[in-house]
Amino acid sequence: MMTKKFDYGWFFQDLEVSMLTTQLILVRVKIAEVVDSLRLRELFKTVPIPEGESDPDFNCVVWTREALQRAWADSSLVDTGGLTWETLKTRSLEYADRKVAEGFSSKEVREASIGVLPPPTLDLVTNEEIKV
Numbered sequence: 001m002m003t004k005k006f007d008y009g010w011f012f013q014d015l016e017v018s019m020l021t022t023q024l025i026l027v028r029v030k031i032a033e034v035v036d037s038l039r040l041r042e043l044f045k046t047v048p049i050p051e052g053e054s055d056p057d058f059n060c061v062v063w064t065r066e067a068l069q070r071a072w073a074d075s076s077l078v079d080t081g082g083l084t085w086e087t088l089k090t091r092s093l094e095y096a097d098r099k100v101a102e103g104f105s106s107k108e109v110r111e112a113s114i115g116v117l118p119p120p121t122l123d124l125v126t127n128e129e130i131k132v
Contacts, residue, residue: 010049010058014041019118027099029092030123030130031068032078040077043070081125088124095122 019028034040047067050058065085071077099120103109113119121130 009051009053010060010063012045012047012049014045018115020113020115022114025119026105027092027096027119028121029088029095030121030125031083031088032072032080033125034078035075036077040071043067043074043077046070079125083124091122091124095120 044067047063047070049063068088069085072080072083099105104120118132121132122128123130
């Protein structure tokens with residue numbers, strides 16, 4: 001997870017996070033089958049992060065694209081089913097937009113799901129929505 005502390009610039013955090021619905025998670029998108037999670041975590045730690053504000057164009061999306069492209073280049077780490085960055089970005093945003101249009105983002109629906117159910121999930125490896 002990339003985080004920006006305004007006083008210190010960007011930094012990497014290796015954290016376990018809940019996959020249940022929260023106020024901050026609208027949808028989940030599965031982008032790969034992880035083959036070797038320990039090596040994948042180590043690879044993520046090696047993805048460069050500019051010092052301070054040395055690169056004004058750097059953000060969490062830039063880091064994520066670089067991290068995923070490095071992981072996808074090694075089939076012993078993950079199996080993506082041939083997924084590309086552009087497909088991931090386009091399909092993820094389309095899915096989130098569709099869930100908003102379907103009303104998942106409404107306060108009542110989200111509050112009923114928080115901490116109980118996972119958010120709507122799209123599996124881009126199999127190209128299917130995961131039903132809970």
